[in-house]
Amino acid sequence: MKLRDLARELNLPVPSENPEATSVTHNAGWVVPGSVFVAIRGAKFDGHSFLDQVKARGAVAVLGEGLPAGLTSPLPYLRIPNARAALADAAAALSGHPSRQLGVVGVTGTDGKTTTAWMTVHLLRAAGLPSGLLSTVGYQLPDGELHHFPAHFTTPEAPQVQENLKAQLAAGARAVVLEASSHALSLERVRAVDWNVAIWTQLTSEHLDFHGTVENYFAEKRKLIERAPFAVLNLDDPWTQHLKGLGPHVTYGEEAAADWRADEIEEGQHGLRFQVSSPLGQFAAELPMIGRFNVHNALAAMAAAAHLGANTDQLQAGLSSFRGVPGRMELVPDVRGRRVVVDFAHTPPSLEKALNTLRATTPGRLIVVLGSAGGPRDPSKRAPLGEVATRLADHVVFTEEDSRDTPIEAILAEMERGAAGRTNFVSVPDRRQAIRAAISVARPGDTVLLAGKGPEDTLEREHETLPWNEAQEARDALNA
Numbered sequence: 152m153k154l155r156d157l158a159r160e161l162n163l164p165v166p167s168e169n170p171e172a173t174s175v176t177h178n179a180g181w182v183v184p185g186s187v188f189v190a191i192r193g194a195k196f197d198g199h200s201f202l203d204q205v206k207a208r209g210a211v212a213v214l215g216e217g218l219p220a221g222l223t224s225p226l227p228y229l230r231i232p233n234a235r236a237a238l239a240d241a242a243a244a245l246s247g248h249p250s251r252q253l254g255v256v257g258v259t260g261t262d263g264k265t266t267t268a269w270m271t272v273h274l275l276r277a278a279g280l281p282s283g284l285l286s287t288v289g290y291q292l293p294d295g296e297l298h299h300f301p302a303h304f305t306t307p308e309a310p311q312v313q314e315n316l317k318a319q320l321a322a323g324a325r326a327v328v329l330e331a332s333s334h335a336l337s338l339e340r341v342r343a344v345d346w347n348v349a350i351w352t353q354l355t356s357e358h359l360d361f362h363g364t365v366e367n368y369f370a371e372k373r374k375l376i377e378r379a380p381f382a383v384l385n386l387d388d389p390w391t392q393h394l395k396g397l398g399p400h401v402t403y404g405e406e407a408a409a410d411w412r413a414d415e416i417e418e419g420q421h422g423l424r425f426q427v428s429s430p431l432g433q434f435a436a437e438l439p440m441i442g443r444f445n446v447h448n449a450l451a452a453m454a455a456a457a458h459l460g461a462n463t464d465q466l467q468a469g470l471s472s473f474r475g476v477p478g479r480m481e482l483v484p485d486v487r488g489r490r491v492v493v494d495f496a497h498t499p500p501s502l503e504k505a506l507n508t509l510r511a512t513t514p515g516r517l518i519v520v521l522g523s524a525g526g527p528r529d530p531s532k533r534a535p536l537g538e539v540a541t542r543l544a545d546h547v548v549f550t551e552e553d554s555r556d557t558p559i560e561a562i563l564a565e566m567e568r569g570a571a572g573r574t575n576f577v578s579v580p581d582r583r584q585a586i587r588a589a590i591s592v593a594r595p596g597d598t599v600l601l602a603g604k605g606p607e608d609t610l611e612r613e614h615e616t617l618p619w620n621e622a623q624e625a626r627d628a629l630n631a
Contacts, residue, residue, distance in 0.1 A: 152245055154212050160244040168227040170211040175241040175310055184209030189238045235339040239309035243343035246313040250345040254326035256455050259375045260352025262501045263448050264330045269476045270452035272328040277469030278461035282326040283319035288477055288606040292322040309340045337371040348455045349379035353388035355500045383454040403450035411450045418443055420512045431463050437471045441480045442508040478606030483625040488595030493621045495605025499535040506543040515596030516545040520589045522552030522603050523562050537569025547576035550585035552603045553611040590628040
């Protein structure tokens with residue numbers, strides 16, 4: 152695309168220069184010949200300080216909100232009102248607006264996004280619709296093979312989102328399911344996506360280090376519902392009352408007024424059965440997953456898939472063949488009769504939900520391995536995590552999660568403080584040793600929950616980032 156054509160796409164004055172623009176990025180280290188560089192003023196760095204560097208790497212133009220006083224640009228400079236918005240809009244334009252040719256389902260909420268997203272794409276495939284996925288765990292093209300993004304984002308940056316949507320289209324996808332985190336919505340990473348359906352799971356306090364208040368957090372997630380022409384809303388979540396007037400929607404849940412409602416829910420040690428009342432009629436559903444809360448995820452996924460054309464038979468067959476998500480209530484087999492579960496639960500509400508779920512189907516003791524992130528990531532949840540764990544589990548092992556620049560001793564002390572006088576815990580700073588300590592005391596009939604890391608493939612400490620696979624650590628501990 153020529154620079155003048157890109158300027159017209161962005162509603163900017165047409166520049167006198169007209170080089171060929173092939174890509175866009177805000178990271179100076181990612182610039183390649185033909186790149187348009189977006190100079191973003193961040194908390195630590197101003198992109199304008201890298202203009203000579205990006206020219207040397209082959210950039211052909213710069214988009215920015217205005218040159219700092221005394222600075223001249225060595226490249227054509229297009230002034231834009233919002234740098235992050237321009238990054239997203241330029242990425243979509245240079246990729247050919249791929250989402251306009253796809254049925255795009257966005258999933259947002261505090262908990263349940265990943266499972267709902269994976270279940271939705273599975274149901275769409277069961278309905279014969281070639282579908283791709285962009286999730287926390289990674290991305291899948293329509294062939295279903297899981298790939299990981301190189302950067303550790305819940306949602307990648309806008310250029311990577313658009314490049315992936317373009318790749319999905321080239322691979323034959325007709326639909327894509329995309330997790331939309333509050334960061335992605337706030338930082339405009341998914342701004343230029345043309346949505347078809349938005350799913351709202353639920354909202355609890357999270358990421359307040361970034362958003363400041365739960366009201367701000369809600370406002371960012373609400374953007375997805377505002378932008379989509381059709382929404383699937385959780386009627387059992389109190390925040391949904393602030394969303395129902397935004398446009399066409401259906402609701403789901405256990406409330407009698409829900410459009411997609413679950414009744415007669417039966418929980419087994421290895422699966423769920425329930426009755427569904429829906430706009431498509433009434434039918435029985437079986438889901439081979441642990442956790443009553445997964446009934447809500449299933450209802451949301453079915454409602455979205457039905458909006459894109461799935462019928463009752465396809466929904467039933469798809470649910471019964473769904474095998475779950477890596478790191479989300481993932482069962483690790485054990486020949487000695489212990490049940491080991493890997494789950495991403497890392498907030499007090501999600502941990503409480505996971506422990507209550509496992510308690511209901513655990514004949515023996517309930518043991519949990521639990522850490523909490525370091526750095527500025529909402530340290531106020533460490534003590535509440537300790538309180539929930541020691542109140543609901545029989546034995547707790549406090550350990551690291553991603554301690555980063557925070558001393559692990561300080562994190563453990565906060566979780567221990569939350570134990571509120573209880574003594575059913577030990578602290579083991581090294582996570583590998585903590586997992587082995589928990590599994591070594593488990594007996595047949597006990598359940599061991601490894602909480603917090605889920606599918607993440609790294610473990611971050613102050614001076615190192617280690618490759619990590621929580622399920623494999625559990626298997627190694629079981630075999631030891």
